[in-house]
Amino acid sequence: MRLTHDTVSETGLQLFAKTCISISHETKNALAIMKENAGLVEDIYLIADKGVPLDTKRIRSIATRIMDQIGRADSIIDTLNKFAHSMDEIKQRIDIRNLLALVASLSERLVSLSGVTLTVKTDVKPVKITTNPFVLQNLVWLCLNFAMDVTGEAKAVSIAAETWGNGGRIRFTGLKELSGIPAGSFPTKKENALTEVLCAEITTDVEHEELLLILPDGIAKGFAKNRST
Amino acid sequence: MKVLLVDDEEQMVSTLAERLSLRGFEVSWAITGLDALAKVEIDTFNVAVLDMKMPLMSGLELKNKLQAKCPAMKFIFLTGHGSKADFKSAALDIGKEYYLIKPLNIDVLVQKLREVIAI
Numbered sequence: 001m002r003l004t005h006d007t008v009s010e011t012g013l014q015l016f017a018k019t020c021i022s023i024s025h026e027t028k029n030a031l032a033i034m035k036e037n038a039g040l041v042e043d044i045y046l047i048a049d050k051g052v053p054l055d056t057k058r059i060r061s062i063a064t065r066i067m068d069q070i071g072r073a074d075s076i077i078d079t080l081n082k083f084a085h086s087m088d089e090i091k092q093r094i095d096i097r098n099l100l101a102l103v104a105s106l107s108e109r110l111v112s113l114s115g116v117t118l119t120v121k122t123d124v125k126p127v128k129i130t131t132n133p134f135v136l137q138n139l140v141w142l143c144l145n146f147a148m149d150v151t152g153e154a155k156a157v158s159i160a161a162e163t164w165g166n167g168g169r170i171r172f173t174g175l176k177e178l179s180g181i182p183a184g185s186f187p188t189k190k191e192n193a194l195t196e197v198l199c200a201e202i203t204t205d206v207e208h209e210e211l212l213l214i215l216p217d218g219i220a221k222g223f224a225k226n227r228s229t
Numbered sequence: 230m231k232v233l234l235v236d237d238e239e240q241m242v243s244t245l246a247e248r249l250s251l252r253g254f255e256v257s258w259a260i261t262g263l264d265a266l267a268k269v270e271i272d273t274f275n276v277a278v279l280d281m282k283m284p285l286m287s288g289l290e291l292k293n294k295l296q297a298k299c300p301a302m303k304f305i306f307l308t309g310h311g312s313k314a315d316f317k318s319a320a321l322d323i324g325k326e327y328y329l330i331k332p333l334n335i336d337v338l339v340q341k342l343r344e345v346i347a348i
Contacts, residue, residue: 028309035332036244
């Protein structure tokens with residue numbers, strides 16, 4: 001059990017660190033664009049001071065760009081805030097669809113850098129389970145990383161949540177090169193530790209080129225108790 | 230002086246291009262490494278200003294490809310704070326280069342552009 005706890009903690013910290021790097025990078029980009037646009041307004045006013053008529057349409061267009069970037073930065077900070085709040089309670093009643101949307105948002109930059117297109121397919125009905133949302137985010141993140149490595153030339157992964165028995169199921173599809181993965185190389189120690197905490201199960205389906213993460217409605221009582229003390 | 234700007238943030242690179250144009254530089258821009266490589270097939274540039282982290286092809290990978298096509302081209306790298314250490318490590322393999330941290334100071338960029346051309 002100690003090994004599981006250490007692996008879970010380590011994996012959680014790694015996700016937290018990666019998220020901070022990605023979010024700070026994204027925020028910096030938004031700030032850099034705002035700064036360039038504000039600088040451009042200054043440039044235009046300097047030119048106007050020399051007698052060139054002020055182009056008000058141009059100024060309005062730059063203001064719109066700045067507002068867009070403020071909206072972008074605000075959305076990035078909201079995502080970080082939601083992520084941090086996932087640690088509020090060890091056990092929470094969640095809609096898996098919302099969790100997938102959050103993970104997709106958190107991983108947007110890293111997914112984009114890898115050249116992969118990620119699609120989150122949203123079901124009409126809620127897929128609610130009681131689980132440890134932070135640990136589940138970690139597990140989804142690890143599965144997504146694995147999925148992105150086996151997309152082949154298509155470079156596209158879809159994730160979807162659906163009701164499964166009394167709990168839920170997350171499907172990662174588009175795993176074109178799943179058949180080439182050496183036996184025993186996935187799931188690794190990390191995924192196994194997280195699935196143990198969530199009482200979850202990971203299966204792969206080579207024929208349908210998908211990975212399935214099966215989640216019960218509830219988590220190991222012992223772990224929840226240990227983690228909260 | 231002809232400058233090629235490459236950054237996957239289109240609003241960043243297009244605005245920066247406009248500001249440099251207002252300062253007398255002849256500027257072209259691209260949002261991917263492949264776009265940039267296509268530009269050097271049809272035009273000649275004195276300096277390339279490259280974002281370090283871009284999808285599919287990093288700034289350092291692009292620099293190596295551009296240098297193979299245009300040996301006289303000079304380079305300036307743009308980085309967020311998070312990738313400064315990565316740059317320093319990678320720069321050991323490629324020799325001394327200039328890098329600037331975002332958000333940029335346009336006056337510093339202009340100064341660096343003039344410095345690299347003077348080398």
